[in-house]
Amino acid sequence: xxxxxxxxxxxxxxxxxxxRVMSDSSSVSQKTKAMVMEWVRKLDFxxxxxxRALASSRSYLICLVLPDVMNPYxxxxxxxVEKIASFNGFNILLCNSDGDPKREVDILKSLKSRxxxxxxxxxxxxxxxxxxILRDSELPTVVITQFHEDFDCxxxxxxxxxxxxxxxxxxxGAEYFIYQGHTDDDKFRGYYNTLKDAGIxxxxxxxMDLGHVWYHTPQRAHKAYRRALEYxxxxxxxSKTGVFSYNDLSAFGFIHAVQDMHLTIPEQYSxxxxxxxxxxxVMRPTLTSIAQPKEEIGQLAIKYLLAKIDxxxxxxxxxxxxxxxxxxxxxx
Amino acid sequence: xxxxxxxxxxxxxxxxxxxRVMSDSSSVSQKTKAMVMEWVRKLDFxxxxxxRALASSRSYLICLVLPDVMNPYxxxxxxxVEKIASFNGFNILLCNSDGDPKREVDILKSLKSRxxxxxxxxxxxxxxxxxxILRDSELPTVVITQFHEDFDCxxxxxxxxxxxxxxxxxxxGAEYFIYQGHTDDDKFRGYYNTLKDAGIxxxxxxxMDLGHVWYHTPQRAHKAYRRALEYxxxxxxxSKTGVFSYNDLSAFGFIHAVQDMHLTIPEQYSxxxxxxxxxxxVMRPTLTSIAQPKEEIGQLAIKYLLAKIDxxxxxxxxxxxxxxxxxxxxxx
DNA sequence: CTGTTAGCGCATTCAT
DNA sequence: ATGAATGCGCTAACAG
Numbered sequence: 001x002x003x004x005x006x007x008x009x010x011x012x013x014x015x016x017x018x019x020r021v022m023s024d025s026s027s028v029s030q031k032t033k034a035m036v037m038e039w040v041r042k043l044d045f046x047x048x049x050x051x052r053a054l055a056s057s058r059s060y061l062i063c064l065v066l067p068d069v070m071n072p073y074x075x076x077x078x079x080x081v082e083k084i085a086s087f088n089g090f091n092i093l094l095c096n097s098d099g100d101p102k103r104e105v106d107i108l109k110s111l112k113s114r115x116x117x118x119x120x121x122x123x124x125x126x127x128x129x130x131x132x133i134l135r136d137s138e139l140p141t142v143v144i145t146q147f148h149e150d151f152d153c154x155x156x157x158x159x160x161x162x163x164x165x166x167x168x169x170x171x172x173g174a175e176y177f178i179y180q181g182h183t184d185d186d187k188f189r190g191y192y193n194t195l196k197d198a199g200i201x202x203x204x205x206x207x208m209d210l211g212h213v214w215y216h217t218p219q220r221a222h223k224a225y226r227r228a229l230e231y232x233x234x235x236x237x238x239s240k241t242g243v244f245s246y247n248d249l250s251a252f253g254f255i256h257a258v259q260d261m262h263l264t265i266p267e268q269y270s271x272x273x274x275x276x277x278x279x280x281x282v283m284r285p286t287l288t289s290i291a292q293p294k295e296e297i298g299q300l301a302i303k304y305l306l307a308k309i310d311x312x313x314x315x316x317x318x319x320x321x322x323x324x325x326x327x328x329x330x331x332x
Numbered sequence: 333x334x335x336x337x338x339x340x341x342x343x344x345x346x347x348x349x350x351x352r353v354m355s356d357s358s359s360v361s362q363k364t365k366a367m368v369m370e371w372v373r374k375l376d377f378x379x380x381x382x383x384r385a386l387a388s389s390r391s392y393l394i395c396l397v398l399p400d401v402m403n404p405y406x407x408x409x410x411x412x413v414e415k416i417a418s419f420n421g422f423n424i425l426l427c428n429s430d431g432d433p434k435r436e437v438d439i440l441k442s443l444k445s446r447x448x449x450x451x452x453x454x455x456x457x458x459x460x461x462x463x464x465i466l467r468d469s470e471l472p473t474v475v476i477t478q479f480h481e482d483f484d485c486x487x488x489x490x491x492x493x494x495x496x497x498x499x500x501x502x503x504x505g506a507e508y509f510i511y512q513g514h515t516d517d518d519k520f521r522g523y524y525n526t527l528k529d530a531g532i533x534x535x536x537x538x539x540m541d542l543g544h545v546w547y548h549t550p551q552r553a554h555k556a557y558r559r560a561l562e563y564x565x566x567x568x569x570x571s572k573t574g575v576f577s578y579n580d581l582s583a584f585g586f587i588h589a590v591q592d593m594h595l596t597i598p599e600q601y602s603x604x605x606x607x608x609x610x611x612x613x614v615m616r617p618t619l620t621s622i623a624q625p626k627e628e629i630g631q632l633a634i635k636y637l638l639a640k641i642d643x644x645x646x647x648x649x650x651x652x653x654x655x656x657x658x659x660x661x662x663x664x
Numbered sequence: 665c666t667g668t669t670a671g672c673g674c675a676t677t678c679a680t
Numbered sequence: 681a682t683g684a685a686t687g688c689g690c691t692a693a694c695a696g
């Protein structure tokens with residue numbers, strides 16, 4: 001590995017001049033610049049990041065902390081973030097918190113010593129102790145997926161998503177409504193409030209709580225399936241029913257239960273998932289789902305973070321609330 | 333951020349002693365060690381990685397280069413690799429080559445200047461120009477997923493996988509065989525040779541080439557579906573047929589075509605996918621698939637790489653060929 | 665426009 | 681067992 005010193009010797013200039021050429025900041029004459037660049041090419045020189053980071057406390061490293069890198073939703077985010085980051089000369093340090101606040105704390109503590117330039121994080125929990133650590137670190141940060149008042153955020157309007165599902169069901173003529181998922185969630189609130197405001201009586205809304213986990217496993221679908229089967233077996237009501245699920249995987253579970261009970265989709269049961277994962281298009285029947293603009297989330301988050309790092313943005317808190325979109329398919 | 337100097341001042345020792353305590357290598361008296369550690373705790377000291385890397389050329393950074401981080405198969409690998417790496421004090425630098433040799437080359441060129449300690453890579457192509465660069469860099473490297481004679485590898489025996497599919501079909505009484513995918517692949521060879529050796533005439537094997545891409549998109553399934561539909565519409569043969577697909581997504585495409593033609597699974601068409609992604613359990617009918625031991629691949633690869641970095645392993649080339657496993661479900 | 669100098673925080677060699 | 685000194689490769693004043 002050639003160093004600036006090597007280049008300087010060959011080109012007959014000082015090491016500082018080589019540094020100037022590389023950062024092409026301050027003034028360097030065209031002639032010496034050309035000289036230096038020639039040797040940079042000849043010796044295939046690339047500046048040492050560790051040395052640069054040590055001297056300038058700029059590592060060109062962005063840490064991406066996610067609760068579950070296996071989840072296709074986050075995998076999408078990783079892809080778009082990495083793409084733009086690398087395009088701008090930054091590398092991604094990927095950390096999986098596993099939805100565990102302890103791991104999250106450890107990760108964030110290590111960031112300062114890694115001298116990362118910025119952090120992109122999806123918290124495992126909005127009350128994670130990691131939050132204080134991150135705030136105290138004063139690292140440029142952008143929170144993705146959820147909101148947190150202490151940070152700049154790029155999130156999706158889950159409330160609006162719930163609203164969309166509710167309206168869609170009513171448009172389709174549903175008279176009874178089910179929600180699959182935990183109720184401490186904006187998408188539930190949007191769903192519930194919209195139905196209530198439309199005059200739907202409370203006894204026409206059933207809630208099937210499946211607990212909340214980040215893990216993206218087939219067990220999710222199984223659990224939803226079994227709960228749904230049990231539910232359908234004991235059910236007498238037969239007007240058109242809308243089923244809104246907190247994620248696609250659980251929606252598939254419900255679909256299978258409906259099929260096993262020889263009920264019809266979408267005539268008797270109209271189903272809407274959440275996330276619009278690629279499975280929605282692959283499954284039969286194809287699943288109507290609320291799509292989160294994953295590409296936009298990732299791109300916006302990393303672009304905003306890079307701008308913050310470059311001090312191009314610093315006017316206090318700024319958050320982006322992206323609107324989801326209902327993608328209609330065969331289940332409705 | 334406290335530095336060793338700060339600790340040294342507080343503890344009344346030299347910075348060198350603090351360094352010794354932190355690396356707990358050379359001899360330090362119990363007393364001074366305790367003193368130092370106390371201040372390390374009090375000041376919440378953590379060594380600066382950039383400085384350490386610069387001085388010792390050890391970054392505790394592992395670069396994971398993958399062709400498609402969105403693919404669930406690789407997402408699994410990322411998860412297991414990150415887990416073990418972080419447990420051992422290493423961080424993961426994640427790079428997506430997008431299956432593009434040019435990007436791959438750029439990534440690998442940058443690794444030296446990043447001073448990464450090791451590389452875990454899944455090549456976009458076994459003839460990628462990136463290979464020479466990586467070889468010349470002399471960085472500790474482990475290649476995952478595929479084989480390459482110039483590197484240590486952790487791969488899966490695709491040939492055996494094809495063999496398993498072939499035998500499985502014959503056991504089920506299939507008389508006609510289809511292969512979906514590109515034929516320049518060991519899983520095809522294993523499939524083909526096994527059938528041939530069993531006396532199956534060549535005209536009983538159809539190949540449906542879908543091209544080879546890393547990208548994991550629903551379009552894959554659509555393409556497979558349309559090709560399969562067209563194929564089935566023109567088909568007269570009606571003995572039991574085994575369909576072996578080079579990945580699960582394409583297998584689903586075939587399944588849908590069979591369903592649309594009102595043919596039966598597994599009576600008329602017996603289908604086996606590859607990868608055993610979680611969709612196999614979620615889809616109806618559930619898909620029989622050749623499972624790659626993803627967890628084992630990831631764990632073995634990173635463990636072996638860490639051992640190489642620690643110079644605990646250096647006895648020439650060593651490669652691991654893991655055996656896949658057929659998971660039978662409803663499609664066979 | 666360019667060279668000199670002084671660190672950045674740590675590992676490491678050489679003394680003691 | 682420990683301190684002093686040196687250098688890793690680069691950035692950032694400070695001179696000129």
